[in-house]
Amino acid sequence: MISLQNVSVRLRDKEILQDISFNIDDGKNLIILGKSGSGKTVLIKTMIGLFTPDKGQIRIDGINTSTGDKSAVNGVMQKISMVFQNAALIDSFTVFQNVALPLYEREQHTDAEIHERVVKCLELVGLLNVLELYPSELSGGMRKRVGIARALIYEPKYIIFDEPISGLDPVTADEILFYMSEIIRTQEITTITITHDLQNLKQIGDTILFINDGRSTYYDSIERFSNSSDPAVKEFIR
Numbered sequence: 489m490i491s492l493q494n495v496s497v498r499l500r501d502k503e504i505l506q507d508i509s510f511n512i513d514d515g516k517n518l519i520i521l522g523k524s525g526s527g528k529t530v531l532i533k534t535m536i537g538l539f540t541p542d543k544g545q546i547r548i549d550g551i552n553t554s555t556g557d558k559s560a561v562n563g564v565m566q567k568i569s570m571v572f573q574n575a576a577l578i579d580s581f582t583v584f585q586n587v588a589l590p591l592y593e594r595e596q597h598t599d600a601e602i603h604e605r606v607v608k609c610l611e612l613v614g615l616l617n618v619l620e621l622y623p624s625e626l627s628g629g630m631r632k633r634v635g636i637a638r639a640l641i642y643e644p645k646y647i648i649f650d651e652p653i654s655g656l657d658p659v660t661a662d663e664i665l666f667y668m669s670e671i672i673r674t675q676e677i678t679t680i681t682i683t684h685d686l687q688n689l690k691q692i693g694d695t696i697l698f699i700n701d702g703r704s705t706y707y708d709s710i711e712r713f714s715n716s717s718d719p720a721v722k723e724f725i726r
């Protein structure tokens with residue numbers, strides 16, 4: 489379980505996030521919505537330890553990420569995988585090598601184990617047929633799926649998607665949403681997805697956290713979101 493309690497974050501003397509609280513139980517799928525610049529990316533970067541809260545606390549599986557002992561904090565952070573907006577693949581590596589790279593770096597696995605895991609992860613995003621291709625030979629949607637496969641390689645307990653479909657054409661976006669929903673349905677994985685897209689929320693989530701100007705003004709089910717009386721939510725879904 490991930491739990492944030494009254495978290496505030498200042499960056500360069502500016503209050504970016506104020507008093508954010510929420511819980512994600514194991515197996516749940518949270519969606520973070522909000523206008524551009526509202527603080528969504530800063531929020532998830534704070535959760536993975538790239539920024540430090542100046543107030544409040546973050547607990548991941550019971551470990552306080554600010555005050556917990558270093559090895560315990562490292563341990564829980566390793567359970568979280570991020571899919572950044574830009575998949576950042578290595579151009580001179582094949583799809584297989586790109587996905588396998590994190591495992592080679594850990595030097596804990598045999599080649600056969602690595603092969604098995606890479607194949608499993610690429611299967612989850614429908615890319616078994618492109619193992620030997622290079623990123624330049626793939627479409628934008630396929631590159632994105634390779635990025636997702638790479639994020640799955642450690643069998644993370646938590647996975648965070650930052651705007652997984654923004655900038656994609658509608659057909660490619662649907663494809664990514666399909667694979668995300670399949671992963672959510674078939675894997676024991678807890679997800680956080682930042683998105684602007686209001687169309688397909690139920691495929692990839694159960695709860696919405698809405699951020700407006702660094703503050704959470706809605707934290708409840710997807711079903712009730714459209715009936716929220718919060719002015720910022722009303723403007724957002726208009």
Ligand SMILES: Nc1ncnc2c1ncn2[C@@H]1O[C@H](COP(=O)(O)OP(=O)(O)O)[C@@H](O)[C@H]1O
Nearest residue numbers: 499500504522523524525526527528529530531
């Ligand atoms: N490293 C940083 N240092 C200072 N300010 C930052 C930094 N990263 C983001 N910000 C500011 O924090 C605010 C929220 O940004 P961000 O979380 O990226 O918004 P979004 O909701 O679009 O993801 C913006 O005003 C942005 O300029």
Ligand SMILES: [Mg+2]
Nearest residue numbers: 528529530650
């Ligand atoms: Mg962002």
